[in-house]
Amino acid sequence: MTVDAVIVGSGPGGATAADVLTAAGWTVTIVEKGRNHLLDPEDLTQPASDFSNDEIKFHSRHFLGPDPLIEPRTFRASDAEGDHTFVGEVNSVPSTVGGGGTHADGKVPRFRPDDFRLLSRFGPQEGSDVANWPVDYDDLEPYYAEVERSVGVAGTEGANPFAGPRSGPFPMPSGAPMFGATRSAAAAEKLGYHPYPAPTAANSVPYDGRPACNNCGFCSFFGCPIHAKGDPVAMLRRTMATGRAELLPETFASRIRTAAGRATGVDVVGPDGKERFLAARHVVVAAGAIETPRLLLLSGFDHPLIGRYLMTHFQTIVAGGMPFRTYAERGRAVTHVHDDMIVGDDASRRAAVEGGLPWLRGGLVEHSGAALPILEATHYPWGTSHTGLMADSPIRGRLWAFIMQGEDLPYATNRIDLDPTVRDARGFPVARVTYRAGRHEHVASDHYGPRLAAILKEMGAEWTAVTTSPGRGNAASPEAVPESRHNVGTVRMGSDPSRSVVDPQGRMHELENVVVADSSVFVTSAGYGPTLTLVALAARAAHLLAGTRSA
């Protein structure tokens, strides 16, 4: 049987493509290398009950995958370091039905109009390949609005003075602000910044047959036990209810087959370890910005830009110790953010010039604390100080922090390729990440770090500390591996086939029935989490593919 489309990956991108295509009458097979803990195996239109408030399961024991013993990745900061300096968990987004949507804490901001046109708005940066996107905010706005409804986004219209124009209100009002965030937002406002309730894919009221979030606090890195989170559960349930979709978990796509300039289907390895071929009229690749280029390379595709321009956000983490409890274990993990450090001001423009740059951009700043006691405990030394530290809890109980998701520029040297020696348990070469931040990211971080610390001091901090990820020390140290999971940019979108891998509709220039529907296609990284934008792009690509919308 030949289906209309095989979709590789069941995360936010693949689930959205499946939803749009099946609604248009297409038959699809969704291939997911991870397990299904999201949907009830007896009735795939209903949610499962596997997720829980369990730090050991989700944080210590890889419940959502990938397990680094089975599916390692390798890392090096630059080619000069040899084959790799680290083997294990590198930038891992969950490998499970629902993909990255299951573990995210659901902050889903839109990008702003400027984010799609850095080159024309600000100009080039030496050493990087800054370019405009072939789509702009106005092209994407209807899709942003559509996917905010399908995912279920809570937010407050008008709260962010820097936001792009909206064609309608958020589907739900914002949920309860966290106590610590009310304090940090007040401090930020006092210093002239503009914090606002983060647009969040967690239900603030019952929505689409799912309950309102009850603030359990186990959000980042955890699947939602009550499915109040706008992970792809909604899109996948709708998809399965059409009767036109098959979901194949524990099935690895190892090669896209081609004949006469078209893809004919996908070779997969199933849970029994046996290979088989899934014939398809179209292949939609939505495996994430690391696994998608890996599949294209495993397929023997030879466009020289496949895997290039990996971006993942250069994180500046600023922590402060408060003289009061911050209650970070209650609520949606992050309820407030501010955009000021993306937008910039006279001081940031001066800092750019002094740093030898034409311009600089920071990133979205998330207001958050730390909630997990095992994670806290392992940060303290063992011995007689342990129980006192845990009781006083300077890290979990009294810490408040900002994470700035710094926009990192597209450098051709930062990339995904196939590791020459390391294999996964199925026998296929794993993805190798080569990543090192550039001068732009360091200058921006150096400029904004102290300003974020000043907000925490205004909030009452007794001490503050600024770190970055990747770290600023020795390139070959473990800190060189970025903590961020906001992987984007490795299968660049554009109009010119010599400077991009996919066209403005997400189709590969050289194989037009292969569509990439995830964050791989991003041209630049913006300073925002990628989820809503990749979902909007996936919806657009699927509509254009099915002919239910025109470009």
Place this chain on the structure above:
Amino acid sequence: MPVWLTDEEYRVAEAACERLIPATDRGPGARAAGVADYVDRLLGAFTFDPPRIWAGGPTSGRTGGSAGFATFHRLSTLDDLAWRTRIEGSDGRPEREFNGPVVGYQERYRRGLASLGTDFCDLDEAGQVARLRADPDFVDLLYTHACEGMYGAPEYGGNRDLVGWRAIGFDGDVQPRGWTDEEVTRP
């Protein structure tokens, strides 16, 4: 009765964990929380069916809902391969050595506990600390597991009677109760 450690190893593990997380006037230590049981259940996870790797969901029953944590998840073929390799080591089996040999937790504990010495329980505090400092790789592993056993869900064998959570004022798993908006914003 330990499921994997010998009685003697169990006693050394228990004393070593208590030295890493000792009872003080600020709170109870690892022994009171049964942390050695956590370690033993991890090392012996495959003596249970299903193996005790991942507790079930969606709730524990402690704040309402069903006691779902008590039923552990079944493992897939690859989950089984990963966790047997991690715990038992690759043991010369080609299917576990596709990236080279892996030394498992069981071997690291057997060696590490032996290096602490059968007389470890009889040493004074300074003597125990000196033995622990002499084997930092093993102590890193043991401390990580001790923290999991102290502050993780009790279904994994540690945090007995919620001693670890109560000592730090942590409510643990709170589904299906959660927190009210008032408790979130104005605690």
